[in-house]
Amino acid sequence: MHTLTCKNIVRKMGDDFSLGPINLEIHAGTITAVIGNNGAGKTTFFQAMSGDYPGEGETKVHGHNVHSIAGKAALSYVPQTFPEVLPFRLQKLRDLHANHDDTWRDDRFQAYARQFDLPLRKRISKLSVGMQRKAVLALQLSRDTSLLLLDEPFAGLDMEGQTQLEKILISKMEDDPDGSIVFATHIADEVQRLADYIVIMKNGKTQEPMEKDILAQQFKRIWLAKSVTGVEEAPGIREVEGVPPQILTSDAEATEKWLAERDVQIMKRERLSLHESLPLLLRDEETNEV
């Protein structure tokens, strides 16, 4: 079952950037991290997925068009910036949701407001950047929806806030096993701790979602006993350094098969952390568009 389906999402931004076409399916019960370099198009994509603008293509949440009432009621969206809420006090925004939003769970809001120590009676614009994000997270996480779209939700949060948010997201998934979370991030540790799938975004296009655990098995550093001609061209090779060579591969199985065929002994191998493998993925020139 899919929580979210994007079909042929396209958006042109100025003269220099265009998003898509993006086709993506997010399975129910999963957390997906969208990663990409600055300017890759993550925010533009989140705006498109959330129905923030009437663009080309179609996004559906549990089968409902994202622009329909049912679609809007099925998702919560925390954008990267939120100028429209800045003039208001959090209490006022809480009251609006409590009175007009069928998805609203006031018990949750009160708990998040306490946890994040949010001042209800100050204008959001008067809060620090991190507190502003906590306020918007508290509002959106208090809506009982099956899809959370979070554009860099950890940016600007203090360490305690990051840990609190992680716990909240994990407990939301436990409460609603068919729910899904899609979040954009630049933080490898958050990908490591939260994500089931990783979607790489480059030049406005997404690659096919990759299972984080499979990716962790494929990326390895391998120490060879001797130099071997043509190793730079072996399958999966990303980097070759030193004599005897130390190699980085994104397809350990294929690389090791290639080495075995040439009787090259492997002295040692270790998996790469996401801190090492994600930058390699983002550097790659090729995109496998879906």
Ligand SMILES: Nc1ncnc2c1ncn2[C@@H]1O[C@H](COP(=O)(O)OP(=O)(O)OP(=O)(O)O)[C@@H](O)[C@H]1O
């Ligand atoms: N209002 C706009 N008019 C023209 N171009 C824009 C506009 N907003 C964004 N862009 C361009 O769209 C591209 C994608 O921007 P976007 O903010 O989606 O990237 P991002 O991956 O979220 O980046 P970051 O990691 O820095 O947040 C950029 O090249 C940016 O210059």
